[in-house]
Amino acid sequence: MEQVPKIPKEKFKLLHKKDNQAQESLGTPSLTYLQDVRRRLFSNKVATVCLILLGIMVLISVFAPVVAPHNPNTQRVEYSNLPPKIGNLDIPGFNGMQNMDGKSVDAYKAVNAPKDTYYILGTDYLGRDLLSRIIYGTRLSLIVAVLATLVDLIIGLPYGIVSGWKGGKVDTFLQRIIEIVSSVPNLVVVILMMIILKPGLVSIVIAIALTDWVTMARLIRAQTFQLKEQEYILAARTLGESSTKIATKHLIPNLSSTIIIQTMFTIPNAIFFEAFLSFIGIGIPAPNASLGTLLSDGQKAFRFLPYQMWAPALILSIIMIATNLLGDGLRDAFDPQSSD
Amino acid sequence: MADEKTPIVQVKHLKQYFNIGKANEVKAVDDISFDIYKGETFGLVGESGSGKSTTGRSIIRLYNPTSGQILFEGDDISKIKNRSPRMKQFRQQMQMIFQDPYASLNPRMKVKDIIAEGLDINNLSKNDDERTQRVEELLNMVHLNPEHMSRYPYEFSGGQRQRIGIARALAVDPQFIIADEPISALDVSIQAQVVNLLQDIQKQRNLTYMFIAHDLSMVKYISDRIAVMYSGKIVELASADEIYNNPLHPYTQSLLSAIPVPDPEVEKTRERIDFDHKKHFSDDQRLQEVQPGHFLYCSDEQAKKY
Numbered sequence A: 001m002e003q004v005p006k007i008p009k010e011k012f013k014l015l016h017k018k019d020n021q022a023q024e025s026l027g028t029p030s031l032t033y034l035q036d037v038r039r040r041l042f043s044n045k046v047a048t049v050c051l052i053l054l055g056i057m058v059l060i061s062v063f064a065p066v067v068a069p070h071n072p073n074t075q076r077v078e079y080s081n082l083p084p085k086i087g088n089l090d091i092p093g094f095n096g097m098q099n100m101d102g103k104s105v106d107a108y109k110a111v112n113a114p115k116d117t118y119y120i121l122g123t124d125y126l127g128r129d130l131l132s133r134i135i136y137g138t139r140l141s142l143i144v145a146v147l148a149t150l151v152d153l154i155i156g157l158p159y160g161i162v163s164g165w166k167g168g169k170v171d172t173f174l175q176r177i178i179e180i181v182s183s184v185p186n187l188v189v190v191i192l193m194m195i196i197l198k199p200g201l202v203s204i205v206i207a208i209a210l211t212d213w214v215t216m217a218r219l220i221r222a223q224t225f226q227l228k229e230q231e232y233i234l235a236a237r238t239l240g241e242s243s244t245k246i247a248t249k250h251l252i253p254n255l256s257s258t259i260i261i262q263t264m265f266t267i268p269n270a271i272f273f274e275a276f277l278s279f280i281g282i283g284i285p286a287p288n289a290s291l292g293t294l295l296s297d298g299q300k301a302f303r304f305l306p307y308q309m310w311a312p313a314l315i316l317s318i319i320m321i322a323t324n325l326l327g328d329g330l331r332d333a334f335d336p337q338s339s340d
Numbered sequence B: 001m002a003d004e005k006t007p008i009v010q011v012k013h014l015k016q017y018f019n020i021g022k023a024n025e026v027k028a029v030d031d032i033s034f035d036i037y038k039g040e041t042f043g044l045v046g047e048s049g050s051g052k053s054t055t056g057r058s059i060i061r062l063y064n065p066t067s068g069q070i071l072f073e074g075d076d077i078s079k080i081k082n083r084s085p086r087m088k089q090f091r092q093q094m095q096m097i098f099q100d101p102y103a104s105l106n107p108r109m110k111v112k113d114i115i116a117e118g119l120d121i122n123n124l125s126k127n128d129d130e131r132t133q134r135v136e137e138l139l140n141m142v143h144l145n146p147e148h149m150s151r152y153p154y155e156f157s158g159g160q161r162q163r164i165g166i167a168r169a170l171a172v173d174p175q176f177i178i179a180d181e182p183i184s185a186l187d188v189s190i191q192a193q194v195v196n197l198l199q200d201i202q203k204q205r206n207l208t209y210m211f212i213a214h215d216l217s218m219v220k221y222i223s224d225r226i227a228v229m230y231s232g233k234i235v236e237l238a239s240a241d242e243i244y245n246n247p248l249h250p251y252t253q254s255l256l257s258a259i260p261v262p263d264p265e266v267e268k269t270r271e272r273i274d275f276d277h278k279k280h281f282s283d284d285q286r287l288q289e290v291q292p293g294h295f296l297y298c299s300d301e302q303a304k305k306y
């Protein structure tokens, strides 16, 4: 020991002091798992932007009666098929000009509209304000999406967990029910539903509710089967944790990525299903708007009045992309091991 | 040891079958009996699939035994119901340490919450501060830095994770711990570390262990007595020295012959003894005491030889 030359204390300096502090603060004990999830979610910029976008859409939908500039169902046949126009600002594409026989004509002047009359996204073939219809249409599509998700979470999730956790006879019985339910195509359910109920939101939602939870239940069951043999679940059982607590503390957090990914399928599926039903004419009855009916109407005049389809198509695409990216972000946020 | 003769766990004719009545019925544990004395380390050894984990899990009542009795401190716990007050009490008296350090900790929970799970279930801490303090004590006890309690399991190594599992089991202050191959998934260099920790804690807290392993190499050093299990049955039970120096059952002999020796001269001549199931098993056999404290699974005739 004597031989070792003495190194003065000053020569030692702590490397990575900042890193260490960051690491320590990384785990301030007050943060719970859910707070951690939120922090990780907000540190993901793409997901945050999507969350904000969807948040804005939800807000606008909720306050549709206040936000919409016109009544979405008021027809003014004299103002039909007007192009977009914002105030009297001369923005190309939003100045009320329309191409007619190779000449650019002010469509608003052509129908003798007063100077202060304008429609931000134009009007449809019955002279209804397109922006207001899109706002109401989005609202309806979001309602369908939210209800479908709730059904997935309220029926599909517990159903799958119980089936997987109990196993044995309970599982066999529950799986038989699922087989019966899933053997009936949901289009048939809608058509049957329309015999009893009028076509509309209620029958669509019931049709989705009856059939949509099955996929979620199946996936969750399969995963629960795997998880319940994990040693941390056995450890919880030897500590005397109740089944309900095991489900909420151990199963659901570890099922979260499956739940989120499946929800990300459910939302566009439900929106598309509604759009599809409305498109073929057995969905939302006229004059109410949904993104599906708007697309269907817009598609008829797409070659001459493309703006009537662009706007609802754009909104639908934004909803799809935003839910997907947010889903990815949520999945990562729920996983402590994902880098943040 | 004065304690040595008080049994803490008594297993009597325990049977644990799976898929009863179906084509794929498995007799995982088939009529075994043994006592575990207070303060000792009881080794349970056998090859993969011999029913060691099943024995442990039946004793700790993760399974409902098919038949037989399990007495804990003289009290039959083989039939107590889940959610009964007796079960709640039992869950604090007996704990388990698991094999796979990567599967035994919930990846979505913080170390603090993992360790405190038992405290939360049994309301063992009055408030948050006391809970944190208990977790700190437990982490110190297993030589982990308490500052790391708000981290997630993936940030730890296998050995560290195993110690978190030990802390979780200790949280409810058990008297008896079943360690199901707690070191077989660990790197050889840290196996001894974990074993030493377990032995230190045993001394400090007066614990009784049932230590499960699939070979004799480590168990023979840490166990007071060893039971050798084969195909759902205990074939030999004796003190560790007896098993090591005077193995009577051919299966035990075969297990001993499989331990490598860190000596090239011996290794060169080490002969593995093969074990032939058909040759050594017949229906008229049962576990009987052939020498004082030395039990062997054999027929009455064979027993007379000793």
Ligand SMILES: Nc1ncnc2c1ncn2[C@@H]1O[C@H](COP(=O)(O)OP(=O)(O)OP(=O)(O)O)[C@@H](O)[C@H]1O
Residues within 6 Å of the ligand: B018, B019, B026, B027, B028, B046, B047, B048, B049, B050, B051, B052, B053, B054, B055, B214
């Ligand atoms: N839940 C179960 N259902 C059906 N069979 C089972 C179940 N658990 C275990 N078994 C069977 O019981 C037998 C004993 O298994 P066990 O896990 O107790 O063996 P083990 O001695 O612990 O082996 P290992 O060293 O691989 O851990 C095996 O044949 C196994 O397939």
Ligand SMILES: [Mg+2]
Residues within 6 Å of the ligand: B052, B053, B054, B180
């Ligand atoms: Mg095992």
